[in-house]
Amino acid sequence: MSDIKPKKKFKLFSAILTVICVVFVAEAAAPVAAIGNSQYFWWIFLMITFLLPYGLIASELGTTYEGEGGIYDWVTKAFGHRMGARTAWYYWINFPLWMASLAVICPELIRIVTSQTPNTLVSLLIELVFIWVIVFISFYSVSDSIWILNGAAFIKVFLALLVGCLGIYVAVTQGVANEYTLASLLPSFDMKSLSFISVILFNFLGFEVVCTFAPDMENPKRQIPLAIITGGLVIAAIYIFSAFGIGVAIPTDKISTSSGLIDSIQLMLGNSGGILVAIVAFLFLLTLFGNMVSWSLGVNNTACYAAENGDMPAVFAKRNAKTDMPTGAAVMNGVVASAIVIIAPLLPNEDLFWSFFALNLVMFLLSYIPIFPAFLKLRKIDPDTERPFKVGGGKGFHYLLVTLPIILIVTSLIFIAVPFDFSPETLGEVLPITIGSIICLIVGELIITVKKIKK
Template sequence: MEGKKKFSLFSAVLSVICVVFVAEAAAPVAAIGNSQYFWWLFLLITFLLPYGLISSELGTTYIGEGGIYDWVTKAFGHRWGSRVSWYYWINFPLWLASLAVITPDLLATIFGVDFSTVAQVIIQLIFIWVIIWISFYPVSDSVWILNGAAMIKMLLAVLIGGIGVYVAMTRGMANEITVPSLLPSFDLNSLSFISVIIFNLLGFEVICTFAGDMENPNKDIPKSIIVAGIVIAAIYLFSAFGIGVAIPTDQINTGSGLMDSFKLLTGNSSGLFIGLMAFLFLLTLFGNMASWSLGVNNTVCYAAENGDMPDVFAKRSGKNRMPTGAAMMNGVVASIVVVLAPILPNQDLFWSFFSLNLVMFLLSYVPVFPAFYKLRQIDPDTPRPFKVKGNKATLLVLTILPMLMIVTSLIFTAVPLQFDSASLSEQLPITIGAIAFILVGEFIIFYLKIKKKGSKLNVKKN
């Protein structure tokens, strides 16, 4: 007899918060300035609302481990499903590497020591492979990690927001809030950070891949998305306001923004409080990576089992059926990235790796929204426990708005629109890296196509 599922609605809500709320992305958003408040509200309405509704419908209609791969494949076929699964997967080891890069700095803050380059690489590799080890176990076994990380994230966000408001009230506003400053800024620097806000709002579909561990997925999935969406929006706005009113925009560092914010707000670069904040922040990185690895690995493994990713991703543990092949590949790719990092040109490695992961991640979502609309047309009879209400025109608007936001943000993040040396040195590596990974994906699709043809010929011969 199967035991009682451990993944309750409360755990589902906290897991969504753990997945979606990205504490380390606070700095790039704060760098936008006062217009960030406009962009938060604008994207909450034009992106988060339709995205949350669409994820709730698709996640409860097509329950399984495939997630966005399954939705896109059903709508547009295996070739597009393969593309989505590749983009969705490759972003994760890049993101894992970007967080591994900042781990030595956090430990240096906690213990008050400096690490050599070799020691930093060793620490980064340990961080990566601890995450891989955690991903060998079912989400229900790791639920305490997800719940704990979610609670710590909310605590850090409330603290940074609260301290920021207190500092602004006692020392004065760091950035003057005027009507013109609140209006959107359309300079290329600010627009390139809009993708970070969208990134901060993505991930609701990951909860759908946990359906097998949930008590009542048809009811818990939409409830957890709605409740967590409201909580996340409130947390983001409060923490963004606290940072914005207390810290001058030009003092925010994109690589270590949250910790820099605590240091600037308290006027201390070390001490018990700063060390504790660094430790808690480090714990949230483990929780974030653990939650994402479980969703990403399930999706890419499912795709591989359906012939849309290389066989190595289809390998599962004989003990608990976890996707160990995908997990090991995460570790291999992330390890290669951090080992090569010291020989790369001196730049903000966190932002470089994070931006590249951002581009690949956003690319995987582009087909999801038209897939929702098409599935309504070609598969109207499948029961939909949660169904987005509206006529065809309404559904079209819900489809086009979030997709348009993603495409626009991709252009400003990955396409060089300024050709001065500073802009090119920062953005061109991201462009080249994104093109390289897209080409690798197309090669994989071509290889799998040839492999499938060979399998069919062998079947006919036999």
Template sequence: MGRKKKFRLFSAVLSVICVVFVAEAAAPVAAIGNSQFFWWTFLLLAFLLPYGLIAAELGTSYIGEGGIYDWVRKAFGHKWGARVSWYYWINYPLWLASLAVMTPGLLTTITGFQFTALSALVLELLFIWLIVWISFYPVSDSIWILNGAALIKMILALLVGGLGLYVAFTKGMANEMTLASLMPSFNLNSLSYISVIIFNLLGFEVICTFADDMENPQKQIPQSIIVAGLVIAAIYIFSAFGIGVAIPVEEISTSSGMMDSFQLLTGSSTGWFIILMAFLFLLTLFGNMISWSLGVNNTASYAAQNGDMPAFFAKRSTKNNMPVGAAIANGLVASLVVAVAPLLPDQDLFWSFFSLNLVMFLLSYVPVFPAFYKLRRIDPDHPRPFKVSGSQLLLKFLVVVPMLLIIISLIFTALPLSFDSSTLASQLPITIGSIIFILAGEAMILIKKIKK
């Protein structure tokens, strides 16, 4: 008998938590105010539930490294598969860059040392290339990192929620809780952050790309999605409630929300507790990037092998067959982004890079939902170990509602819906960057077509 693989159900559940639960995205959501609780509840039901069911069916029916690229390609052909693989991949180095620019500030909190612009850039590059180096190795070799990061994320979320409740009970509520304040406000400020909640709920399909490292993927994939989904929903609501009742909305920052929350809740920016929280938060950033790199790199490499991404992405290690081409491309793009960051107008770099990553990431998911429905029609006899049950009307509902929510959130994230100077200054780089990356993807498809 062969050696049992290390990736068991417990590790699968923690890996889903590590991938899906995004601690650094908590602040923009909390900045919505009390209506965040409505949006969390609504999107957990209207988005997370159908998305989790669809990901579980597709992930167990079409097991392999292609992930969402494979599902869309099978349903709509290579051109749409190429678009999805491009959007899905390019979001990752942008996200990597957005987290890299946070590391100097976190290390300043930990050590007290103030970094110059040059030393901060060196630190950011070290963060990027350490992630790239770790992603050269199989997921089963990184299990302890994924499990550890998931546990730390849960501890941080529970601590910030618990501290928030303690402060609210001992010092009073920071934001007045009324029925009116809990209702959704449809202003531009609130709606522009809805995409962050959806982003916080995406990533279940990454676990499907780990199938080759699992003992029984047909059972472990749906089990891990269901269990982790319930845990993630509970943690998000608890931590959001803690922040919402204890910290005035106007004091919440979009650039370093989790650490700002701890500092505001404790009334201190120094001390052993803040240093420990900053260190743990830094570790979760590594866990996020490592867990996502394993899924994104496999998807990009698989797409390249099918002729839908540049050939360099298909390059794999001769030692362990890991997708080193995609990993190196991640490092090069993220390094370029942080290198040009000092030349950009003075603004919140984390939020700018994060928003751009958000747009590309959400774009990659738009075709996934109709792909699920089409595969049911064109490939009805394919074995489906986990199958979403229900009438055709219910299946259409599960497809249309989350897809529309993504499209709406894309509009509010990518387009400047207000034309005052401050909005344009912060929004136009995101709009222009999104257009550039979309056109780059179309150019890639056109070049591939000409070569064929």
């Protein structure tokens, strides 16, 4: 008899909360608010042109092709193993980069909570503890960790509502921080605005992670589309409300690209300490754990599934004999993220959060490009498979659903990773992202080539 324990199943409400936990990313709020009043235009515009098409396509593919492979499985079925391998690599490598970007802001959050400034060694230990606690939790099934995901979702909603309400209160009692005119609400299409659009796209991504949890659901064919649609509507409302609170209460030039939620609360209250700021910092730290746990479960499943199909290194295919969880991928997350935070003090860029986060963005967005044409290809080559949720409309509408997100992703990638001038400031900020992206791409191609030679 097998030693693998039967998995518990989770219900629709938990699936909706999981969508919120996965997709809603509190730490990405500041760069968007830094765009200025035109952020509202970009929120609404990208909800229509990206979030809607992506949610519809993910719902159809996720309910049609259930399993732990997620986007790797969809792309492989449509375009073959080589493209599937690239997608799996980009999708996986972004995660330890993201985990490292969040780890480097943990010491500052601890400082706010405890009013004690950790030294360099203690800061590094805090970062490593953050990373390896997440790795350890991801050894267990998502249904065993559902209380973490649900709790993180509730905390995220609470913090977003707190920021929105506090911002409105400050605006009413002290005056609106930014001038609201028709011209200021319209997009300026300047370099700053366009480079931060990628952060909004990042805030919308993650629906496919819920699809990899299908084996843990009671009725995935019903739960997946309902969770995506309901969760997507809630997330859109939360984003706009919290963005409005920040926009009316804080001058745009005072918003930072690092730990923006805490900065926002501090600026609204007019002080850098106090019990409320400490509570918010602690709750924010908890949401970071929730976010990483939810994403690790989906990313690890995808990397493991790809490795089992020969498209990722064999170490990613290692599973726990009792829980059947992908422990190999989880440990590799920890190894890579740990290496990054250890060498981080040697890097010249002062804003390490943005450097790692932007590199994570590049690889993450790259992994999504093949999903949209895969939707069309699978409709063509696999028309007879039952589609419990099927996107309506004709071919013209489907091509529009596919084309718009691809254009937005490619545009975002260009503005993140390509330096448009050669000033020392631009090169210092963008060039490390460019070089890091090229290195990740080369390593991925080498892995794919080696795997194909072995086959």
